[in-house]
Amino acid sequence: MDDLKTKEFAEKVQPSQSDNEGCIKWEKWKQDLLAIESLKIKRCFKPADFGEVKFIELHHFSDASSNGYGQCSYIRLANSKQQVHCTLVIGKSRVVPLKPITIPRLERTAAVISVKISSILRHELEYSDKDVIEYFWTDSNVVLGYIANDSRRFHLFVANRVQQIRDNTVPSQRNYVSSAENPADITSRGATPITLSESKWFTGPDFLWNAEHIIRNELLDTSQPLLNDSEVRKVKVMSTNTCLPPSELELFEHFSDWNRAKHATALCLNLRNVRREPVYPSM
Numbered sequence: 001m002d003d004l005k006t007k008e009f010a011e012k013v014q015p016s017q018s019d020n021e022g023c024i025k026w027e028k029w030k031q032d033l034l035a036i037e038s039l040k041i042k043r044c045f046k047p048a049d050f051g052e053v054k055f056i057e058l059h060h061f062s063d064a065s066s067n068g069y070g071q072c073s074y075i076r077l078a079n080s081k082q083q084v085h086c087t088l089v090i091g092k093s094r095v096v097p098l099k100p101i102t103i104p105r106l107e108r109t110a111a112v113i114s115v116k117i118s119s120i121l122r123h124e125l126e127y128s129d130k131d132v133i134e135y136f137w138t139d140s141n142v143v144l145g146y147i148a149n150d151s152r153r154f155h156l157f158v159a160n161r162v163q164q165i166r167d168n169t170v171p172s173q174r175n176y177v178s179s180a181e182n183p184a185d186i187t188s189r190g191a192t193p194i195t196l197s198e199s200k201w202f203t204g205p206d207f208l209w210n211a212e213h214i215i216r217n218e219l220l221d222t223s224q225p226l227l228n229d230s231e232v233r234k235v236k237v238m239s240t241n242t243c244l245p246p247s248e249l250e251l252f253e254h255f256s257d258w259n260r261a262k263h264a265t266a267l268c269l270n271l272r273n274v275r276r277e278p279v280y281p282s283m
Contacts, residue, residue: 032192035192035194038194038197039193039196042087045075045087047085050077050079050085051079051083053078053079054078054079055078056075056133057076057133057134058074058089058132058135059204060073060114060134060136061177061182061183062113062114062137063107063179063184064103064140065106065189066096067095067096067188067190068095068187068188068190069093069096069106069113069188070092070093070094070110070113070184070187071111072090072183072184073089073091073114074087076208078211084210086204086209087202087204088201088202088203090117090120090121091186091187092117092187093190094113104143105158107140107143108165109161110187110188111136111143111165112161112164112165115168118134118168119168134173136169136173136175137177137184139178144176147162147166147174148174177205181205181206183204186199
């Protein structure tokens with residue numbers, strides 16, 4: 001049974017619901033649970049007759065929806081005969097919090113989980129950076145735009161997650177995958193055992209099985225989508241205009257002759273003195 005479906009059942013069947021509604025969900029969940037016996041999972045990542053492995057890749061996919069978010073990681077092996085084998089290594093899913101969170105935020109959180117899983121897998125599989133090539137996939141151009149954009153200031157929640165992804169990946173590792181080919185869609189929406197057995201969950205998307213598949217990074221325009229984004233912290237710019245009073249020296253620029261300037265100044269001083277003299281009313 002998919003982990004997300006189980007978590008959703010535990011959280012959404014509340015005491016406030018009617019007994020009949022809760023019983024229906026309980027019975028359906030039990031019936032789906034019985035189908036787990038039909039799932040067959042191979043214990044080894046490498047087939048017995050695969051031969052010597054020439055290169056190893058780890059592909060991490062992430063996704064989010066209104067129900068949940070998560071990621072799944074696949075190991076991709078290739079031998080000297082150009083044969084490729086791909087299989088699921090790990091998958092993580094989480095139910096969305098009760099507090100409403102936007103889908104882009106959940107998608108960024110799912111991408112952070114992929115980064116954390118990457119570190120765990122390299123340690124557990126005992127791979128070094130030289131032994132394995134890693135790729136991180138998402139079907140959200142918004143998330144890729146946030147990660148690639150370094151010219152804008154984000155709110156703390158977003159900035160911390162974006163920085164965590166940047167610190168642990170390089171641009172050539174971050175790629176876009178269509179929603180139809182993204183196996184992490186199951187981690188975000190859940191699935192029954194029957195759905196899992198009929199999906200690409202355990203083997204990965206078809207393009208990973210193509211021996212000639214080339215990873216192509218598309219250059220994204222990281223400026224336009226963020227102009228009116230609520231996650232971008234608004235920067236306020238204030239300007240101050242200072243008006244200085246005219247200098248007394250500017251008055252002399254109106255005179256072309258020094259004597260005329262002195263004569264005009266004398267007239268102004270005399271006029272000032274006259275205005276200062278007291279005026280007495282006639283008796």
